Amino acid sequence: MSQSSDVNDQAALRAQFDAEVLAADLPVPDADREHLFAMWAEHLPMRDSLRAASIALEEEPSFTQKPARLGAGVTLPAASSGGAL
Amino acid sequence: MSSPNRSDSLPGLPATDVITDLDLRGVSNAIQAGTISSVEATEAYLKRIEQHDGVIQSYVTVIADLALEQARRADAELARGESRGPLHGVPIALKDLIAVAGVRMTGGSQVLANYVPTEHSPIATKLAEAGAILLGKLTMHEFAFGRSAADGNMETGPFPTGRNPWNVERVTAGSSSGSGAAAAAGLCAGALGSDTGGSIRGPAAMCGLVGFKPTYGLVTRRGCLPQCWSLDHVGPMTRGVWDAAIMLQAIAGHDPGDASTSSAHVPNLTRNLESGVRGMRFGLPRRYYVDWPGLHPDVKAAAFAAFAELERQGARIVDVDTPTLDVTQAIWGAMLAEMYEYHRETIREQPQNYRVATRLLMMASALRSAADLLRAQRLRARLAREIAEILQGVDALIFPGQAEPAGPFPTDPIAKELLRPTSRYTNVWNLVGLPACVVPSGFSQEGLPVSIQIVGKPFDDATVFRIARAYERATPWHTRRPDPAGWKL
Numbered sequence: 001m002s003q004s005s006d007v008n009d010q011a012a013l014r015a016q017f018d019a020e021v022l023a024a025d026l027p028v029p030d031a032d033r034e035h036l037f038a039m040w041a042e043h044l045p046m047r048d049s050l051r052a053a054s055i056a057l058e059e060e061p062s063f064t065q066k067p068a069r070l071g072a073g074v075t076l077p078a079a080s081s082g083g084a085l
Numbered sequence: 086m087s088s089p090n091r092s093d094s095l096p097g098l099p100a101t102d103v104i105t106d107l108d109l110r111g112v113s114n115a116i117q118a119g120t121i122s123s124v125e126a127t128e129a130y131l132k133r134i135e136q137h138d139g140v141i142q143s144y145v146t147v148i149a150d151l152a153l154e155q156a157r158r159a160d161a162e163l164a165r166g167e168s169r170g171p172l173h174g175v176p177i178a179l180k181d182l183i184a185v186a187g188v189r190m191t192g193g194s195q196v197l198a199n200y201v202p203t204e205h206s207p208i209a210t211k212l213a214e215a216g217a218i219l220l221g222k223l224t225m226h227e228f229a230f231g232r233s234a235a236d237g238n239m240e241t242g243p244f245p246t247g248r249n250p251w252n253v254e255r256v257t258a259g260s261s262s263g264s265g266a267a268a269a270a271g272l273c274a275g276a277l278g279s280d281t282g283g284s285i286r287g288p289a290a291m292c293g294l295v296g297f298k299p300t301y302g303l304v305t306r307r308g309c310l311p312q313c314w315s316l317d318h319v320g321p322m323t324r325g326v327w328d329a330a331i332m333l334q335a336i337a338g339h340d341p342g343d344a345s346t347s348s349a350h351v352p353n354l355t356r357n358l359e360s361g362v363r364g365m366r367f368g369l370p371r372r373y374y375v376d377w378p379g380l381h382p383d384v385k386a387a388a389f390a391a392f393a394e395l396e397r398q399g400a401r402i403v404d405v406d407t408p409t410l411d412v413t414q415a416i417w418g419a420m421l422a423e424m425y426e427y428h429r430e431t432i433r434e435q436p437q438n439y440r441v442a443t444r445l446l447m448m449a450s451a452l453r454s455a456a457d458l459l460r461a462q463r464l465r466a467r468l469a470r471e472i473a474e475i476l477q478g479v480d481a482l483i484f485p486g487q488a489e490p491a492g493p494f495p496t497d498p499i500a501k502e503l504l505r506p507t508s509r510y511t512n513v514w515n516l517v518g519l520p521a522c523v524v525p526s527g528f529s530q531e532g533l534p535v536s537i538q539i540v541g542k543p544f545d546d547a548t549v550f551r552i553a554r555a556y557e558r559a560t561p562w563h564t565r566r567p568d569p570a571g572w573k574l
Binding site for chain 1: 412414415416418419433436441444445446448449451452453457459460461462463464466467499500501502503504
């Protein structure tokens, strides 16, 4: 990877961090900003693994223990064989 | 690793019949038999705290006068032939996030350095009704998620987190750090901690104790400072398995003020404690826990020896696995949004009153989207189903209780990572709310305690105790005590 692409990646990462801090309405003391950026960047691969996890449409955000079978929730038309909801 | 057959060469000292050397059962038996009064026991612990806690740093608040007043009342009741049960007159202590009316509760933070609750938590009430004597409140990692710290001030904060009695240059791990230190050092007969990702089991493992995270819903959290509501559990940290079962029995049960608690009858947790493991079948998540490269070889060797002991007793161990384990750290990390939600206003108003490490961890927990949290909850539900399926084929899961023995205090006050990779040994079981117990399984080559962990079916906490006890009674680890001669700086 070239030096300029490293700089671009770093700038993009910094821009993403700044945007997320803004979106979270998080007041970050100046003294904490660089440390927080480092911690955030360190945690990114783990967060990405969460976002990349394969998950079925039927899987609900429920903590209740349901039988492990497909179709426990609502099946969207695009994922079914064409039936209505 | 130390051999279980050569207890003369084990680290520490053998337990004597001095009251502060006994486990909770020993203290309870002595009081019930009248060989020692509750006042004498309380005085013995208070004296030891005065002698040693300047180094161990396990108590943020000692309530000597109140404790002695309780002890006199307990003795008077026993003199009248009235016993409240096995905790009657037994001196214990609580992590400083469990409210006791009129006693300062800091949560390990300068933010609450002067906070005094006006009401008991139901847990404090239940312990008082069981006759336990409260010696004081125990140090902890700030708001149950900060980092280990040896510096601080017990009056004003920031507060230190406690030193490991097996080597005072090492941490106890957290966040129930003072609970681990005090129970291991004989500065109380038993302690309560709380566990959101391993905060009971981590310090118990590092300090050579039994640490029990009960099933989610078995113990109320009302009157306790939260870290993450859907992951928080309160449970015992003690020298022995019976001790932990007795403490849990006292605090378990439905609380109409905590919607998460179950209304189901709480079974007798000691009835089958000595029934053994013959014929039982245990699942070992080998790929995720034993084959993980971060597992310390001494912990691994001790775990294999422990598994062999359980097999010798007639249990069978089979490998189990499930794919969602691989994203559990990411799931747990996302759930920290709950922690930020609790602190959102306070950290804006008084950021300077948090230690810098805690403040960074809190702020990092804010940087995730609602979609991340919902994805985590969906995966968490899947994990629960997968684990439930595994548990249909085995009586319990068993694996190493920690990744490594206790390490040194951090030299840099800046936290570097939101989540330590080693927390995989504990935080998975907060996500699914299952009962989980660490029990000592030996010592590292450096003489530091190591442990195994047992995870059971929901509300089958009694079976977890039974398995832990079967292992405990066949091994000498719980009979060793850290040597006070080493409690110097």
